Amino acid sequence: MRHRMVLVGSSVCDVVRTAGGCIFDRVSAGWDVLVLVADHPDTRALEILGARVLDLDTAYANVSEPFPQALAVCSDLIASDERVRREILDVLGGGYEKEGGGMDVTVWGESCPDELKDRFAPDEHRLSMAARVFKAQALAAAGCAVDTVAPTEAFRVDLLRPPGRSLLVSAS
Secondary structure (H helix, E strand, O other), X not given: OOOEEEEEEEEHHHHHHHHHHHHHHXXXXXXXXXXXXXXXXXXXXXXXOOOEEEEXXXXXXXXXXXXXXXXXXXXXXXXXXXXXHHHHHHHHOOOOOEOOEOOEEEEEOOOOOHHHOOOEEEEEEEOOHHHHHHHHHHHHHHOOOOOOOOOEEEEEEEOOOOOOOOOOOOOO
């Protein structure tokens, strides 16, 4: 069975800008990556990275996807979307414990909700060279202005994640 990662973001541009390299590296490592976005007029940028895309509302209405090993979420959505907030709090509270341990949870964004600040610590994902190239193409396809693609992407990782499992281990 392939490892699964789900990313939840507000827009295609936000997801590509913040986690595009991580997406590409996970797909290259054999992961099945699903992106749930609220605003997605054109999903081509995420497809360039190898991700599948679903509308956030559709995903909540039809929960038929298999259980993921990793979940990455935009902190703005945790604060603004009650469904996302409840889901994250449930995951972090142990509501998704399955065989082999819990889900690896990662957050990105400028802020972190107050009740989660002590639970998460800064970390980064070092992009492979291929990820940097594909991320640049995806950013262009999404219409996101960027001069260069940084060699790392910043996240916050769950301090209580299962030992030895991290979404942010470089694929290079």
